[in-house]
Amino acid sequence: MERPELDLRQLHAFVVLAEELHFGRAAERLGVAQPPFSQQIRRLEERVGHPLFDRAARELTAVGAQLLPAARRALEEVADGLEAARRAGRGEAGRLRVGFAASLALTVVPDLIAAFGRARPAVRVEMHEMTTTRQLAALRDEVIDVGLVREVEQEPGLELRPLRAEEVVAVLPSGHRLAARRRIEVADLAAEPFVFFPREHGPGFHDRLLGLARAAGFEPRMAQRAVEWQTVAGLVAAGLGVSLAPAAAGMVRPAGVVYRRLAGAPTTSVALAWRADTRDPLVDAFATLAATLAATLAPPAPRGRP
CATH class of the missing domain: 3.40.190.10 (Periplasmic binding protein-like II)
Structure with a gap:
């Protein structure tokens, strides 16, 4: 099925006209002259193949009434998508895939993930328990975004941030x-x-x-x-x-x-690792929080007495 190529400006003009039911007021609301506004509506009607507005009665036609809910949804979805993209660009939304060594599951990981969840509640964090070797491979293959690893040497293509000894x-x-x-x-x-x-x-x-x-x-x-x-x-x-x-x-x-x-x-050293070429602001946010939080956590010590 062929998807229609609709201009968002035309849809916006149509929705405003449907709300004002007057070409002059609708054009004024959009801050444009009435002739260009009328041309936008006319082009949309040509694309649909039927009149959308009864100019004499100043009301939508049956075709226009049918199109209006879809036009509103389309504009709302685009607006929501733009905002989601902006939030992702600011590191406030999206998905972060975190690898971690099993021995860190009861020390660094709980506090770090909880703090990141409070700071970035709209981010979906996916946790992957892996050995250090598997994490490095998963980073190279872009299966995870960051990894909590032990005793890793600096290597090409890898960024390391020491967290604790x-x-x-x-x-x-x-x-x-x-x-x-x-x-x-x-x-x-x-x-x-x-x-x-x-x-x-x-x-x-x-x-x-x-x-x-x-x-x-x-x-x-x-x-x-x-x-x-x-x-x-x-x-x-x-x-x-x-x-x-x-x-x-x-x-x-x-x-x-x-x-x-x-x-x-x-x-033994614990570090956060990620790909050097990543441009994901979520990785930057996670790395910064991890370094800050690690400095406040008491290192684990063996429990119990003989």
Whole structure:
């Protein structure tokens, strides 16, 4: 079906004429001379193929009455669309797709998303739980707009904004010989089997944790591997090994697991990442809010006492 090509100025003139029922008053209301106004109506009638206004009776014809509701809807939709576009351009509306590492779900993410929702209530935020590696791929493929990641190095095409440093802690079975201590040395874990996450899911963070062990003079013996921190903790609780984790992992503690601070309080970095070529004002607004909010949040620390 062929779509009619209608001039919005003609539709506007027609709606005003329908409300005034007088060419002179309608032209005056629009701030134009009557002859150009009459020409707009005449062109619209030529496009429709029938008269829209009975000039003698000063009323709409049946055809005009039929067109009027559609003309009003069209003008309203265009006005609404323009305003929506302007709001999107100001970063006040639209859609923002946010990736996040699972370990941040109970720390940075809730406060940040809640604050952004209050600041930008018309924005639809879509959350995507992903490992850091998957987030970087999703950013490159434009599947997400921003990502909350761990231990990511600057790379071409990527913008990074550091948000916070988070403490690295030891994850131990509750009956472990070291569980009674408040703070332990990384070297104390040298003889232990380790439960670790695969490097491909977060190379930077994996290497950071491995580097702590190597700096303490040993190469960790990998006994088990798991992607999710809940699974890591479950395997530790089962006595299959120990682990190193971000302190945020201790926000959810299964029975049989304790988290202990490490001597020297080593940390891991949390950052916001987005594509360098993005021009989306929502990304700018989110990044600014994330940096401001992160400065006010207390870093997570392991809970509980021996």
